[in-house]
Amino acid sequence: MRAVFYNKYGSVDVLQYGELPKPVLKHDQVLVRVHAASVNPVDWKAREGKMMPVTGLTFPRIPGVDIAGVVAEIGRDVESFLPGDRVFGMISDTVGGAYAEYAAISEKVTVPIPDNLTYKQAAAVPLTALTALQALRDKGELKAGEKVLINGASSGVGIFAIQIAKVLGAAEITGVCSTDHVQLVKSLGADNVIDYTEEDFMQHKQKYDLIFDAVAKTTYLDSKDCLKHHGRYVTTVPDPKDIALGFMLSVFSDKKLKTIITKDRGEDLKLIKHWIEAEQVKPVIDKIFPLKKAAEAQKYSEAGHAAGKIILMIDGE
Structure with missing residues (x-):
């Protein structure tokens, strides 16, 4: 072959x-x-x-x-x-x-x-949609009515995360991407879009129930001030320097650091298939x-x- x-x-x-x-x-x-x-x-x-x-x-x-x-x-x-x-x-x-x-x-x-x-x-x-679903639902414990920020919103994972967050009932979705991709992220359902070439979301006064870094470009230590009480920060591939200190600090804080390792679950992919058929999610x-x-x-x-x-x-x- x-x-x-x-x-x-x-x-x-x-x-x-x-x-x-x-x-x-x-x-x-x-x-x-x-x-x-x-x-x-x-x-x-x-x-x-x-x-x-x-x-x-x-x-x-x-x-x-x-x-x-x-x-x-x-x-x-x-x-x-x-x-x-x-x-x-x-x-x-x-x-x-x-x-x-x-x-x-x-x-x-x-x-x-x-x-x-x-x-x-x-x-x-498969991989990117499963990652987004498991990061938001399982690690991030996203609940209906919560505010979520997705860093890397135009990435393979981020594109599905925007859409799946909406399906899961997020009240407000903020996507972070570059200038060229702002319109795409808006079209997928983001309520707000931050252009990282012009502003840093970590400098905003906005606070979120869940921050999902789909491209592992930030750290828990830098992002935790943007989390509400009992907020969650989820990342795909954490910075090694952030892991030990970040996890230690999150143990003593109500703001938690979570990492996602994608599981090849058939039942999860069937759920995503259902959303695609219902035109709630698209690649x-x-x-x-x-x-x-x-x-x-x-x-x-x-x-x-x-x-x-x-x-x-x-x-x-």
Whole structure:
């Protein structure tokens, strides 16, 4: 099968495009003929070796966790799907395998693609939408009627966080983004938008029940004065310097620091699918690359200026 892979950790230059064997299917997995995948920061952070304690030293490695495509084969214990079904899902971070013509994924985290999504739109959903949902609902304990601020509101995670916060009943949603993305963030449902190139939300007098930093650009220590009593600060990848002191201070404060590690929960993705079908939530695509240009796509992701998701098209290159 065609695939993008690497045989050692390093810069984007270690990525290769070529032929690899199809994945060996386990009893509880489905083999998906991948039509589209997405590029996430975790892909290039893993490639750089920053997740080596988790990813190990087994090569070759195929990047990517988000897939959308058609079921090609099913394991003997699979009961929910048949060959030909349109599906999407998030492969475990420690496994990867999305940048390829075929990918194996557990049945329990595989979900039918909503009828109102194309393959490229479906590939834009799993990791970032699951991160936003679990950050707001589980870690942030967002309640109806609360005020929430989302930093990095035009990022892959931020775009879903704006929409999911609204579905969960937030009374007021403030998004933080650059000038170029203000209108996009407003169109997704943000009540207020702060352009970080012109003002710093941490200098505002506004206070929030929940601050979610979708791009890990702030710290609990810097943001806690913007939280109301019993407020929560949630971040995706906390600053190491912030972790120890921040957690220690939050233990003795009613303002809590939480971190999010996304879980590949099938039930959560089914809930997101329901919201998409009801047109309450939608993916936003920034740019599309063919599979063979995955290195270029990762460079674009690393630059940090995408508004929405970066997609790799495997079929129809």
